[in-house]
Amino acid sequence: MVRTQLEAEAASHHAVLTAALNRVHADLASRQPAGTRCVVIAHAFVTPGTGQNKDQNMEESDSERDLSVGGVAHVGADAFDGIDYVALGHLHGPQKVTARVHYSGSPLAYSFSEATHTKSLTVVDLTAPGAAPALKRLPCPKPHRLERIEGLIDDLLTDPAHEPLKDAWLEVTLTDTALPFEAMARLRRRFPHTLSLKHQRPFTPAQATDTPTYTERLQGRSELDIACDFIADLRGTAPTSDEHALLQKAVDAARVNELQKETV
Numbered sequence: 507m508v509r510t511q512l513e514a515e516a517a518s519h520h521a522v523l524t525a526a527l528n529r530v531h532a533d534l535a536s537r538q539p540a541g542t543r544c545v546v547i548a549h550a551f552v553t554p555g556t557g558q559n560k561d562q563n564m565e566e567s568d569s570e571r572d573l574s575v576g577g578v579a580h581v582g583a584d585a586f587d588g589i590d591y592v593a594l595g596h597l598h599g600p601q602k603v604t605a606r607v608h609y610s611g612s613p614l615a616y617s618f619s620e621a622t623h624t625k626s627l628t629v630v631d632l633t634a635p636g637a638a639p640a641l642k643r644l645p646c647p648k649p650h651r652l653e654r655i656e657g658l659i660d661d662l663l664t665d666p667a668h669e670p671l672k673d674a675w676l677e678v679t680l681t682d683t684a685l686p687f688e689a690m691a692r693l694r695r696r697f698p699h700t701l702s703l704k705h706q707r708p709f710t711p712a713q714a715t716d717t718p719t720y721t722e723r724l725q726g727r728s729e730l731d732i733a734c735d736f737i738a739d740l741r742g743t744a745p746t747s748d749e750h751a752l753l754q755k756a757v758d759a760a761r762v763n764e765l766q767k768e769t770v
Contacts, residue, residue: 519550519581527585543632544588549595551580552603583607591630591639599623605638613646618677618702621652650675650699656706659686663696677702684741707742729757 509517512525527546534544583604586592592607598620600611610628615621626643633640653671655662656679662668676697680689685705693700724732733753738744745753 520585523548523550523581523585527589531588541635543590543635545591545593545630545632546586546589547593547595548586551596552583552586552592552594552607553580554583554603590632593628593630600626600628600643608641614649615652618652618654621654621677653677654679656681658682659689659692663692668697672697672699674699676700677704679704679706681706681708683707684743729760730754733757 508514509522509525512522512529514521514525530544530546534542583592586607589606592603594603594607594609597609598612598616599609600623601609603609608628608630611623611625612620613625613627615623615625624643625646625648627646629642629644631640631642651674653674654677655668655671659680659682662678662680674697676693676699678693678697678700680686680703682705684707686692689705690700690703693703723735727735730753733756734745734750737749737753
């Protein structure tokens with residue numbers, strides 16, 4: 507979006523950041539005395555560049571916006587060569603890119619993918635000219651800690667080991683065969699700060715085999731068979747006789763409705 511204004515060579519993160527940094531360097535060259543320190547604040551996905559540890563993985567979370575432009579989401583730290591310290595925003599976990607390039611991370615968690623983050627503020631001391639800055643991370647207070655738990659709902663509601671989680675913000679993954687009735691309401695009675703509920707049915711050997719396509723599963727099946735299979739797949743058990751009768755009535759009513767439309 508700012509390629510034209512910055513006269514960047516291409517519409518890419520690297521080209522636009524390079525163009526912006528060219529202006530920073532030009533301004534720095536005009537400063538007196540020579541050797542004036544320079545701190546750059548930037549919002550980007552920056553990875554180690556040439557001569558750095560390229561195998562270093564920058565830790566992402568589910569909270570960051572996608573910065574992809576033309577299929578390229580990141581910028582090499584080489585773009586910031588010559589800067590005394592680069593204070594980065596975007597990634598929510600505090601982490602080091604190079605000795606002079608760091609993410610402070612967010613002061614609060616913005617998704618449960620950040621449950622293991624240690625939130626902090628970064629105090630930076632620009633020491634002797636030419637030397638790498640000295641950093642100290644000060645922990646941020648937590649209104650509530652974030653926790654993830656999973657299991658059968660009856661176990662989660664009765665196991666005394668989970669009592670300390672009553673004061674935590676929770677993401678709960680239920681592993682019951684079928685999603686229990688009013689699961690969120692029941693969980694919140696024990697864990698008032700439950701914010702997210704997921705359902706992950708237990709793995710069965712049948713899931714490891716090749717499954718037919720949706721079209722193949724429908725071939726030769728009646729509407730009632732398909733509806734019954736949907737119920738069984740959704741909750742792990744086949745419809746009861748009463749449910750089967752209700753489904754039959756629904757299918758018959760749908761057929762009558764379609765016939766009436768055709769005769770109008």
